[in-house]
Structure formats: C-alpha cells, structure tokens
Amino acid sequence: xxxxxxxKQIEQALQGAEQTMECCVxxxxxxxxxxDLYLQExxxxxxxxxxxxxxxxxxxxxxxxxEGLRLIWPSPEVQQEIDAKWDPAGYWVSGEPWSNPLxxxxxxxxxxxxxxxxxxxxxxxxxxxxMVSLGLEKSLAAPAERRWGERYSAALQRAVAQAACRLWxxxxxxxxxxxxxxxxxxxxxxxxxxDGLNGVLLGERGKGEAYARFQTLLKQLSRxxxxxxICSKNDEADxxxxxxxxxxxxxxxxxxxxxxxxxxxxxxxxxxLSETLRIDVRDMVLIDDSEWEIAEVxxxxxxxxxxxxxxxxxxxxxxxxxxxxxxxQNEQNRLRLQTxxxxxxxxxxxxxxxxxxxxxxxxxxxLTLREATEADLPRISDxxxxxNQAGNGMRCSQEQLQAWLREGYHIQAALVSxxxxxxxxxxxxxxxxxxxxxxxxxxxCRAMGxxxxxxxLAALPPETVRLRWADTGKNAWLYELMxxxxxxxx
Numbered sequence: 001x002x003x004x005x006x007x008k009q010i011e012q013a014l015q016g017a018e019q020t021m022e023c024c025v026x027x028x029x030x031x032x033x034x035x036d037l038y039l040q041e042x043x044x045x046x047x048x049x050x051x052x053x054x055x056x057x058x059x060x061x062x063x064x065x066x067e068g069l070r071l072i073w074p075s076p077e078v079q080q081e082i083d084a085k086w087d088p089a090g091y092w093v094s095g096e097p098w099s100n101p102l103x104x105x106x107x108x109x110x111x112x113x114x115x116x117x118x119x120x121x122x123x124x125x126x127x128x129x130x131m132v133s134l135g136l137e138k139s140l141a142a143p144a145e146r147r148w149g150e151r152y153s154a155a156l157q158r159a160v161a162q163a164a165c166r167l168w169x170x171x172x173x174x175x176x177x178x179x180x181x182x183x184x185x186x187x188x189x190x191x192x193x194x195d196g197l198n199g200v201l202l203g204e205r206g207k208g209e210a211y212a213r214f215q216t217l218l219k220q221l222s223r224x225x226x227x228x229x230i231c232s233k234n235d236e237a238d239x240x241x242x243x244x245x246x247x248x249x250x251x252x253x254x255x256x257x258x259x260x261x262x263x264x265x266x267x268x269x270x271x272x273l274s275e276t277l278r279i280d281v282r283d284m285v286l287i288d289d290s291e292w293e294i295a296e297v298x299x300x301x302x303x304x305x306x307x308x309x310x311x312x313x314x315x316x317x318x319x320x321x322x323x324x325x326x327x328x329q330n331e332q333n334r335l336r337l338q339t340x341x342x343x344x345x346x347x348x349x350x351x352x353x354x355x356x357x358x359x360x361x362x363x364x365x366x367l368t369l370r371e372a373t374e375a376d377l378p379r380i381s382d383x384x385x386x387x388n389q390a391g392n393g394m395r396c397s398q399e400q401l402q403a404w405l406r407e408g409y410h411i412q413a414a415l416v417s418x419x420x421x422x423x424x425x426x427x428x429x430x431x432x433x434x435x436x437x438x439x440x441x442x443x444x445c446r447a448m449g450x451x452x453x454x455x456x457l458a459a460l461p462p463e464t465v466r467l468r469w470a471d472t473g474k475n476a477w478l479y480e481l482m483x484x485x486x487x488x489x490x
Contacts, residue, residue, distance in 0.1 A: 006037055013044045020049045022068035026088070028057035029075050034154040035161060039071070042165035063088045071164055075151070089122045091164045123167045130159045172395055176226070176305065177283040177386065178257070179218065180273060183232040183239055185289035186309045187211060187251065192238045202248035210311035215250035217315060225382070227257040227277065231269045231286065236261035266293050267300035278445045280388070280474070287314070345420055365418045365450045369459055372411040372428065377401040380413065380428035383442045390453055390478055391442035393470030396430070408433040414456060416447050423447060429456060437466040453478065457485045465489045 001009070023039055025031065036052040043050040055063050057078060063070055070090025074082065079094065131139040134156055141150035184191045188211050189201025201208040222228050228251070232239055239261050243253045258276045260269035266288075274281050282303035288294050294306035307317045346363065353359035372380060381398040384391070405411055414427030426447040430440035438460065443452060467488050469479065482488070 003034070003037065006041065010037070010040050010044045014047070014049050019047060020051065023050050023052045023071060024055055024063050024068065024090075025052060025071045025073065026055045026057065026060045026063055026090075027073040027075075028078050029073065029151060031073070031152075031157065035157040038154075038158040038161035039164070041158075042161045043168075045165075046169065060088060069164075069168065071160075073160070091123050091125060091167060093125045093127050093160055125160060125163045125167070127160075130163060131156060134159050172385070172397075176285050178227040178229055178273075178277060178279050178285070179221065180229045180231045180270065180284050180286045181218070182286075182288040182290070182293070182309070183230065183234060183242075183261075186287055187215060187249075188242065192242060193234055197238065197241055197245070200242065200246075202246060208248065212248065212250055214309075214311065214314060217318070219250055219255065221318070222255050227279070228255055229258045229260070229273050229277065229284075230256055231260045231266055231273060231288075233263055233266065234261055265296060267297045270297055270301060270304065278448065285318075346418075360450060363418050363450070365416060365452070367452055367455050368415040368417075369412050369429075369456075370415070372405075372413040374402070374405070376413045376425060376428075377405070377411075379425050380411065380440075380442075383426070383428055383444060384440060387442040387444060388472040388474040389445055390427075390448055391472070391475060392438070392440065392468060392478070393472045393475055394440050394468055396440055401430070404430060404439075409439065410435060414443065414447075414452075416450075416452065418450075427452070427456065429460070431461075431464060432466075435461050435463050437468060438464050439468050453481060454485060457482065460486070 021043065023043075025035065025039075031054075039052055040050045050069075057074060060072070070088050071093070072088065072090050073093040139153055139156040141153050181187060184193075184200075189207055190199055192200055202211055203209065218228060230239065236259065239259075240253065243249055243251065243256075258273050260272045260276075262269065266286075270281060270284070270286065273279075274284070280303075281301040285305045285307060286294060286297055287307045287309050289309045291308055294308060298304060298306050307314070349362055350356075350359045353362055378398050381396055381401055384394060384396045401411065410431040410433070412429040412431075413425050414429065416423045416426045423444075423446060427443040428440060429438070431437065432439060441456070443456065464486075465488055467482065
C-alpha cells in the first residue's frame, strides 16, 4: 500500500474518533517517515488519533516531562550511554546480544552489545527478535537508503510500531476476556455427529496436528487469564465425551469456564454465555470455521469480535485482537476459572432460596480487607484494567501502584470467599496519603450481586470525601450508588 493510500485509510478509520494521544520518538538515527504513519495506523485500531514528534538523542532528557507515549530507539552504538536513572521511561527498542554467526554477517548494522538496564517503568521491544521474525534481509534498509544513513527497512519500522502498540494495549486498552470456541472444524477436524467419536481428527501428526497445536495455544492463553467457553451446534454428550475420553485432547473440561452446546442459533448461545459469565459480548471473541455462523452472531451482537478459523493464520489473528498482560498470574487465573465453573451451583442455590436475602444468607459471602503487599500489585493492576462495571474507571499500571506504595498511598486488597470457594483477591481500593481522595475502586464482576460494593464503601474512612471518576460506559449504576451511600465533594 502506498504512503498516501495508507494515510487516507487511517483518516477514514479515525472519523468521529474523540480520543487523542501524543507520541515522542527519541533516536539518534534518521528514521523513515513511514514510522510516523505506522504508529498512527497501530493506534487508530484503538480509535486513538496519534500525533508524532521527534527529538534527537542529545535532547532526550527534555522528554522527561513530555506527556503521552515515548518511543526510544537508540542506535546500537549509543546503547552503552543509557542511564537508567536519568533517561526517560518509555518503550525502548533495544537489541539483545547477537550470536557469532549473525554478528559475522550483520555486525555493521547491529554490533554485539548487551541489552542495557532500562529506566524504571520502561518496556523493552527486543529488536533482535523482531528482525529474526521478519527476516533479516527484509529488516535492513535498501542500499540506496543506506547512503542517507537509513539502517532499517520500512517493514521493520512497522513491526516496531505494532509491537509498541501491543505493549501499550496490554497496559491500557480494553481487553478481550473470553474466547468462545466452536468445536467441529476448530478444536478437532471433522463433525462428531457424523464421524463419531473415533472419526474426528486429532493428534500430534497428520491432519489432526493443526488442531492439537491450536489447543496448545488456547491452553497457554487460559493460563494468562483468558476465559475459554464452548459454543457448538452439537449434542452436549458427544462434545463432553471427546473432552473426557480422547487422550489426544490438549484441552480438558477443567479448562472450560462455560458451555453452550445445542442446536439453537449461536447468537442465543452467545447470549446464554454472556449471562452465565457476566461478561459483555464486546469482551468476547468468537472463533468459528463457518463465516455464516459468525455473520449470524455479529448481526445480533455487532460489538463481538468474530474470527474465521484458519490453521495457518489463527495465531496472528489472535495476536491482533488479544492484548494479554505480561505478568503471569496463574494462581489468580485458576481461582477465576473455578469461580465461573461454580456459578451453576450458585445459580441453583439462588433459585431454591426463595428470596434474594435468603440467597445471600445461604451463600455466606465473606469480605476481608487488608493492606496490599508488593505481591498483590500485579493483580490489582490487572483488575483496574479489566473491570468496567464495578469500578471508578481508573486504569493503573503495576509501576503506578508501586510508585504510590512508596509515596505513602493506602492500597487495600479485597478478598472474598463463599460457601463454595475462596475467590481470592477480587478487588482493590487506593486512597491518597491523606485518605481524602478515593483514587481507585474496583471489584471483579465475579463478586458482583452480593452487595460487596456497599461493604467496601462503608469501610472507607470518614475523611474520604473526594472521588476520582472516569466513565467506562458500564459503571453509571456504581456512580449513582456511591452518591447514595456517601457524601462527596463534587
């Protein structure tokens, strides 16, 4: 695509966009004008109009006070000058040590320098990995461009822009929470209702290899906190039998948060999953091998993301739509999955209780508030980015929480349990050092419907009278509740 065509495409994508952001690019190298356009293209996918300006390496300290995004791309020769104490934090494009064979051929472009220590709060875009992934020849500037000091190709600069956006999205963007999976043609080859349990394609070799490989990817995503749900036109007994009896299955029933298996339209199945999991459909990604099924669902729910399953492209498709947190929180992810799996028991208890008050009493929910530790901060940061309903809309990175903890802010962790399970850490509250301002309030949707919001508000000290607030489009009810429960200085 030409420069002008891509620019027009970005302008069309941003029509009506209200959110803007500034990006400061800091480098001692001449970078092609394509980099600016690729950065704008990447952020346009999130509805953000990005303005880009450049600062030379010698003036990099002036960017310490710059607002917005900072992309720092030093040449290999000046990497040794990086001062983690004084240089600006941001997204650093940094090389790793090259092996001798690569050093032999590409030493003039990427000398063998160690990856530097980066300023606190920085994220590293590993240039070596990007170049190897793209292909070394495609990563280097053409000979004609090198005469003007260019080192890297436009293709590599696009890869850098996309990688930076993925890192940013992992911290700040609204994340997809749930993968909704078809079965026939997605988790295994063939149609179980026609081919039988022994006729479906699965395994490490042959035609079943692609499906086993995809299941391995799903298993990894589940460990990073992505919920997996089944949405299939099948007999549920057949689907469950494959999960429970086929040794070639990488996924197990215990990996699935919710099931919607039957012969009704898939849009109805999606609605059932949304209600069961208490997840908005716009936070779901439907993966199906049928374009018709995806079209039927998106006609009813335009905000859901649909991906047509193709074995050769599914990994790239997911990478573009799922912004996973870099922190691995296996224990919290396990508790979250178990909580969703227990929801059927809670729903049965609610139906048998006779009244909502009786249900709450039988559920025996217990809320515990304690001072957060350093180990709690990744989870609280995760919640601040996930929660859209029972939260004040403030998004906090782990680095921001760490800084607040050092500065004397009061950070509390909310732990919840009920008669069925210990739900773990499901909420967080942050107060300013003088306890006057409520900086962060968030409670997982897993803990909603138990009047825990009122308990958390009642636990605030009387001097907390100021409230930070950002509208998520889903938390207006909480704002009204807060106004009813407490008196605030608005």
